[in-house]
Amino acid sequence: APTTGGPTGGGGGGAKGGEFHGGWPYVLAPQGHWNFFATNAILGGGIYTDLFIPSLAVYRWVDAKWDFWLAQSAQQNGDTYEVKLRSGIKWDDGTPFTSKDVATTYWVGRLASYGIWNFIDKITTPDDQTVQFHYSKPTSLGERLILRNGIKPDKIFGALGKKAQDFYTGGGTNSSDAGKALVAEMNAFRPDKPYSVGPYKVDPASVTAAQLTMVRNTGGLFADKVNYDKVVVYQGETAEITPLVLNGDVDYATHGFPLATDKAFQDKGYKIVRGPIFTGPALYFHWENAPEFQDKRLRQAVAMAFNRDEAGKIFYGSSARAPQYMVGFADSLVKNWTTDQSKFNSYAFDAAKADQLMKDAGYAKGSDGIYAKGGKALAYELYFPSDFQDWAAAATYTADALTKFGIKVTARGAIRSTQLPDTNAGKFTIAMNPWGTGNPHPQPSLVRPFREFSKDAPGGGMKYPLTQTYSGGSINFDTVLDDAITGFDTAKQKDPIQKIAQAFNELLPCIPIYERLNNNPINDKARTAGWPGLDDKIYQQGGGDNFAIVMIMDGTLHKI
C-alpha cells in the first residue's frame, strides 16, 4: 500500500476569520469528560476531535493514499513501521509535540485495547521526532491502526503510559487482575481540562447542553493554515440538529437525515453531499429458528423478492442504494480487492425469479402465502432496532414487501439496546443487523456476519455454520478471514478475499439490503465558502476520514 504523499489540497486560499458551525451529539459533563482513551469523552469518537487531537495522518480514499498530519512521513522497514513527526508543533500549554506523546498514546492505548496491539509487540522512540512500531504479526491493516488514532499529550497521560509500558514489557496482560486494575484506572482517569495539539482547542467554559466552541490553538498543527477563528459544535442527535440546520445555524452536519428533512434542506437550497458509508442494514436468518433458510435458494429468493433499492430510498431517497455486488463489503471496494467480478450475482428485484427459486426448493405458492411441502405456511418476525429510524423504515417496508411476496413477515422493533442483546442471544427468526464497515480493507466488513453476529456473539447470534460449500468447493470462513489480512502485501490478500466474496455472493449468509450514503447538508450561504462542487472526489471520503475536517485542516474552507 502506498505510504507516501504530503498534504495535498487548497492550502489557505480564502480569508482568515469567521466561524464554522457543525453538529455532533456529545455527552455532557460530568458524564462527558476529557479522557479520550475512555468512552464518553466530550466529542469523543467524533470527527471534530481531529481538530484538537489530530492523528498522524488522514486517508484520501479515492487516491488511496495518506495525507500526513502530525506525521512528516512514514515508512515500512521490514517488520518495523517508522513514523517521522513534524517538528515545531506545540501543545496548547506550550509543551512541544514529540515522539513521547505518540508513544504514550499507544502505550495507554494498549490499556484501551487499541487494535494495533494485536499485531505489534513494542514501540520505540529513537529520537524526539521518530516513532517505531515493531510488528509481531505483520498485517496490512496495521497502517491504518497506527495512523488514525488521535495523539494525546504525554504531559497528562505520561504517568499512566509509563505504568502501562512497564506492565506490558513485564509480561502483563489485560485479562490478568493487575491488567484489569490498570484498565480500570485508565478508564477512571479524568484530566481536568481539554488539551490540544491541533489547530483548535475546546473552550471548556463554552460547553453546554446546546453547543460548545473551539478557538484557535496558535502553536498547534496547521495553526496558520486553518481559516476560521472559531468552530462551534452544536450538540444533538438528528432530531435536535434538524431545526438548527433548517434555521441556518449549522453549516455542515453529518447526521443521517430522513427524507422529509432531506427535502426540506433542498428546499432551503442547501447542498447535499452523498458520500459513501460502506455500511447498511442486512437481513440475518437464524440458522436454527428459521431452518427453512438453511436452503440457500430461499435466501436467494428473498434477496430478489423485494425491491431492496426502494427499501433504502424510503428513508434516504437517493442517499441509499442496493449493492451491485452482493459480497458482504461495499461496492466501491470490490474492484480493488477482488480478481473477478463477473460471477457476482446482483440479485436485482425479480419476483418471478424468486418464485421460481421457491418452487425449485419445493415450496408452493397459494393465494395467501407460500407453503412448505408439509403445508406449513412461512411466517416470521423481522426483529429490527426501532430507534434506528432509517432501519425502521426499511424494516417495515421489507416486512410488507415480503408478506406481499408470500412469506408472512411481521416487523417487530425494539430499541437497539434491547434488540441487539436479543439477536446476539439468538432470540429471533429474522433480524436486521448491520453489514459492512467503514474500512478501506474489506476484511473488517466480512468479519461482521461470520464472527460478530454468529461465532463470537454471546449466545451464538444467528448460529451460521462457518464451514460451507459453494461452487468453489468447501470453505471455512474463519480461516479465510485470517488469511485475508496476513502480511503487508495486499495483492496477496486478494485471493482469499475473492474466495469469500464469491462464497458470500452465492450463499448469502446475510442479505445486505442497501448501502447507505450519507446525506450531509452543506450550507454555503451563511458563513462558509470554499466547498468544491458536489462531484469532487473529496466527498468520497469514508470511514471517519471526514472531508469537512480535511478541508478545514488544509484551509480549503473559509468564511464567506
Place this chain on the structure above:
Amino acid sequence: MCLVGESGCGKTTTGRLLAGLIRPTSGRLLYEGKDVWQTKGADLARFRRAVQLVHQDPYASLNPTRTVFQTLSAPLYRHKKARGGRQALAAVSELLERVDLTPPDNFVSKYPHQLSGGQRQRVSIARALTVDPKVIVADEAVSMVDVSIRISLLNLLLALGREFGVTIVLITHDLAVARYFARHGRIGVMYLGRVVELAETESLVSDPAHPYSAALIAAIPEADPEITRGKKRVELRSAEIPSLLDLPPGCTFHPRCPLSEAGLCDVKIPELLAIPGHREVACHVAVRERTAEPAAATA
C-alpha cells in the same frame, strides 16, 4: 322497653350490640339462654335474624339504588319465604299494608328518593319484619322524621309489637317519646355507656332515683309554657361531659353529680342494683337512701 340517654352515651352501640352486629369487648349477650357469641354459623345467623334493627336516619337506611320491592324481596328470597315473583309480590304487598303503606301498588316500584322520610321509615320497619324477628331494636327510629308524624310511627311500632308478639326496644334521647312509647313498659337511662337506672316508666318519670335521671327529667323542656317555665331545676356541678376515652374513676357521673360524695363516688364504680319499687339503679347514694339495709345490698 325504652332506652334513653344523651347523645353519644352509647345507645346506638348498645342497639348494635343487641342485634349482634358488633362483638362485645367483655360480658355476654344471652338469647334464649345461650351466649350468642359462643354460637356459630347458622345459630348466630338465626339470632341475627331474630333481632332486627330499625335505623335512625331514614335517608341512609335504604339503599338508594334499590326499589322498595327489591329491598323487601331480597330477604324473602334469601330465607325461602317466597319463591318466584308472584309470591314475593304478594308477600311484599302484605308487608306494606302492615306498615300502612297503602295501596301497596303505589310503592313497590319506587326508589327511596321518591319517598318521604316517614314512608322510608315504614319501609325500614317492613324490611325488619321480613324475617319474622322476635325483637326489633328501633334506634332513634322517629327522631329524624317530622314531629307531625312521629306519633303515627310510634303507634305503628306499638301495634306491631302487640299483634305479632315482637318485643320492641326503642332507643331515643327524647324522654317524652320514651314515656309515650313505653307507658306500659320500662325505661332504661344510659349515661356514658352504662345503664344507670332501669325502672317502670311512670315511676321513673315521676320519681327518678338516679341523680342523672332526675337532672334529665328536670332539664327537659315541655311543650307547655306554664309547666316548662315552672319546672324545678337540678343544678349540676359541671356542664362538661367527660370524654369516653378518658372516663372519670368511680361513678362516671360524679364530677357533675349534685349528690356526689368524695371518697365514695369518685372511687368505686356503682353497680346496677335492685331497689324497692321494681327498679334498678346504679348509684351509691340512691341505693343507700332507698334501701333499708344498704350494706346487704352492696354485698
Place this chain on the structure above:
Amino acid sequence: MTAVPVATKPVGVGWDPRRYFGGFWRHPFARAVLKAVLTVWVTTTLTFFLIRLMPGNPVELKIDELIQTANGALTYDDAKAIASGLFAIDLNAPLHEQYLSFIGSLLRLDLGRSFLSSGTTVTSIILAVLPWTLFSVGTGLLLSFVAGIFLGLLAAYRRNSLLDRIASTGGSLVSSIPNYNLALLIILFAGVQWHLINFTSMRGAYTSGLEPGFTPAFIADIFYHAALPITIYFLTPLGHWILSMRSATLSALEEDYVTAARARGLSDGRIRTAYVGRNAVLPLVTQLAISVGFIVGGAAVIEQLFAYQGVGKRLLDSVTQRDYPVIQGVVLLTTISVVVANLAADLLYSKLDPRIGRAGGAAG
C-alpha cells in the same frame, strides 16, 4: 376532579401500629417520613431487580457501539476487550450479594459510577441535571398552581359566566392534551410553521459561554432557556387546578361557616381569602405534591423534545445506553425528590389545616 372521598374512620380498625411504635408513630410527620423511606426503598429495590432481569448486558451494547463508531478500526475482539475493561461490576455474582453490596454503598451515599464513564460518579451526573429539572418543573408547576387557583376561584365566584366557561372548558381542553403532543404542537406551529419563537436558540439550560452565577443576566438567560419546558409544565396541569379549585371553591362556598362569615358582615375580600380560598386550597396541596411525581416523569419527553438538559433526558439516554447505575440513580433520586415534595406537602398541609397536626390520621 376526583369525587370527594368519604373520610375513613381511622379509629379502632384492626392492627394498631401505635402499640409497636409508641408515641413516635402517633406523630403524623414521623409516619410520613417512615412512608417516604419505605417508598424510596421499594422503588430502589424494584428497579434494582428489574434491571437485573434484563436480558443481555451493557457490555454487548458497548461492543456494538464501539464497532459502529470505530469504522473498522476495531475488530470484534478488540471491541470486546475494550468493553469488558469498562465494566467494573461483576454481573455474574449472585443477585442477593449484588443487592446487599448495592444497598451497602447506598447507605454510604454512594450510587456507584456510570458504566459508560467509569471515572464519573452517578451522583455527580445526576446532580448536574437534577437542578435543571427541579427548576423548570418547579417553576412551571408553581406558576400553574397559582394561576389555576386564582382562575378557579374566579370561575367559581362567577359561576356560569363567560369567564367561567372559558377557564373551565379551556382548562380541561389543554389538560387533556398529552404534554408531549402539546410540545410537538408548539414546535410545529410556534417554531416551524409560524416562526413565532426561535426555539433553536433556546436549547440547553443556558447560553454557551455565559458565566453561571446569580447575575440578572444569567437568571434571565436560564428563564429564557427554560421557557418552553416551563410553558408545558404550566399548561398541562393548569386545567386540573382550575377545575379542582373551582369545585373546591363551590363546595366551600356552600359551607355554613362562609354564610356565617357573611352574616357577621365580613368583607368579601376577607371571606374570599381566609374563609373560602384557604379551605378550598387545602385539598389541592396534596395533589400538588402528587403532581410533582407526574411532572418529573413527564419531563423526560419534554426535555428530549426541547433539548433541555434535565434528569428526564438523562434517564432516557441512560436507558438507551443501558447505563444501569445511572438508571438506578436517576430513579432513586427522582423518587427521593418526589417523596420529599410529598413530605413537604404533608408538612405544609398540617400547617395549613389545624385539624391534621393534632388529631392525626388524615395525613397521607
Place this chain on the structure above:
Amino acid sequence: MSTAILARPTLGQRVAGPMVATFEFLRLLATRPIGLAGFVGIVFFIFLAFVAPLFVPLRNDPSLVDIYQAPSAAHPLGTDFQGRDVLNQIVYGGRDILTVAILAALVSTFIAISIGSVAATVGGRLDTAILAITDVTLTLPKLILLIAVAAILRPTSFVFLAVILGLLQWSSLLRQVRSQVLSLKERDYVEAARSLDLGLFHIVFREILPTMRSYIVIHFILAMTEAMYAQVFIIFLGLVPVSGSNWGIMLYFAQGQGALFYKDSIWYILSPILAVSLVQLSLVSFAGALEDIFNPRLRGA
C-alpha cells in the same frame, strides 16, 4: 293485583329500568354540550377504531412517488414517509391503542375494586398492609418507573403492555374505593342487610358496588385516559417494541422521520397528535359530565 304490576319491579328493573335510566341519562347529558360532545367523540372513535376497519380496506403499500403529499381527495390527510395514506393508518391505528387503554383500565380498576373492597371489608392486618403498599405506590414517580420498566421488561404483546400500565396506576383508585367501601359498609342499609343475613355476596354486589357504579365508571374512564397517555408516551419514546401500526407508532415515526420540519408533512404528524388528543379530550369531558350528572351536589342550578 295484576300480573302487569308483578312484571314491573322484577322485569322492570331489568328492562324498563335501564331504558328509562339511559333515557334520563341522555337527557341530562344533552344539557351539557361539552359532555355530549365528549360522548359523541368516544362513540365516534370507538366506531373508527373497531368498526371502520371492517369496511375500509387496509392500504399500506409503500409508494415512493407519493411520499409526503398534502391532503387531497385521494388522501384526505395526505401521505406519510412511505407514501401510505395517513387517514387509512388513523383508521387502522386506533384499535390497539384503545384496546390497551381499555384493558389497562380494566386491570387497574379490577385490582382497585377487588383488593380495595376486600381490604375494606376484611380489615385488620390485611387492610393495614394493603394500605401501606398503596400509600407507597402512590408516591412512586410512575412515569419514571414506567420508562425503566418498559425498557427492561420489553412488553411484546399488547396484553402485557396493558397489564404493566394497569399495574402502575391502580393505587389512587384503590384508596378511594377502599375508603368508599369503608364508609358504605357502615351505612345503615348495609348493616341492615347484615342483620337480615343476606350474605356477603349480596352485600358486596347488590348493596355496596351498585351504589359505587357511577363512581367506578368515571374512574374507569379516567384510568383509560391515564393508560392511553402512558402508552403513547412510551411508544413515542421508542421504549416498547413496535409492531404493526398505531397512533403511537405513527407519532414515533413521524417525529423520527422529520415530519415535524417539512412543510408538506404537517398533516402526517398532526393526525396522530389530533387523534390521541381528541380521544383524551372526549374521555375527559365525558367523565366530567358524568361526574356532574352523578353527583347531585354539583348538579346545581
Place this chain on the structure above:
Amino acid sequence: MPVLSVRGLSIDYLTRRGAVHAVRDVSFELEKSETLAIIGESGSGKTTLAVGLIRLSPRGTRVATGEILYTKDGMTSDIRKLDDDDLREYRWAECAMVFQAALNSFNPVITIWEQFLDTARAHGIKDKHRVRERSAELLDLVHLDARRVLPAFPHELSGGMKQRVLIALALMLEPQMLILDEPTTALDILTQRSIIDLLRQLRQRLGFSMIFISHDLSIAAELADRMITMYAGRVVERARVEDMFYRPRHPYSLGLLRAVPRVSGALGSVASIPGSPPDLIRLPKGCSYAPRCPYAIDACREAEPPLLKVDTPEHEAACIRWQHVAEVIGSKAPLPVAEKLA
C-alpha cells in the same frame, strides 16, 4: 315602634323544576326585647325566612315581594334596599344570627380568636386590645374560659362550647336583634338546657330582641313571648305564646300541639297529623293545609284564606274554620291546659 317589621315577604328558590315558593306573603313584627318563636315542620320555610331577613339567601333565590323594615333610634330603613356597605353594617352589628348548623359556623382552619378579630375588624374596631377584652368578657358571659377558648381551633371545642362561643360572638357588637335557627337541635338535653337558660339570662340582662326558630314546640314554650306557626311557606297563625298553646285557632297548630307527648303530667291523647306537606312548586288550590285538615270544607279548597283576627287583636289565624277549631278544643279535645285546669 317594632324593631323589625316584615311585610308581605315572599321568597322563591329558582330550580330546574320550577320556582319553590318557600316563603309566601309573610308579615310579622318584632318588638323591642321580645322573643318571637317561629315553629313549623321541616321544610316549612323557617330557615329561608330567617336567612332572608339578613339578605343572605343563597344563589338562585328570588325575593319576590315584600319589605323588611328595620328601626333603630327612630330611623326606619328597608333592608332590601340597603347598599352593600350598609348591609354589612346591618349584619351582626344590628342583627346577629346563630345558624341552624351552628356547629359548622366556624372556619375550621383559623382560631376562634381570629374569627372574633375578623368580626370586630369588619365593623371598624381596629384596637386588638379592646377586642380581646371584649371577647373575654363575652365568653365569660357564656361561662367559658377565654384563655382556653380563644387560641383554640373550632374542632377542639365540643358542640355545646361552640354553640356558646357563637352566642358570645353574636353579642359582640351588642345587636338589637338576634336570630337563632334551631340553636339546640344537635345538642344533648343537659347542654340544651344550659343554652336555653343562658339565652334567657342574657336577654334579661342585655335586652335584645330575639327571633327563635325551631320545630321543637317545647323550646318555644320555654323562651317565646309570641309565636308564629308556619306551614308551607305561609304564616298560618300568630299569637302570644299562651294563646298559641292553650287556644290555638289554626288546625295545623292544633295538630302540632297534639303530636307532641309530654314528660310530666298526664299523657293525654297524642296523635299525628296524617299526610305530608305539599309540594312547594305546585301548591294545591286553596288552603295548602286543606288536604291534611280534618275540618276542611269545600270552601277551604277554593281560596287561600287570609290571616284573620281571632279572639284577641294580637291573635291571628289563617283559617276560615277557626271558630270550629275553637269549638273542638272547647268540647272534645282535652288540651294539657284543660287537664291542668280541670
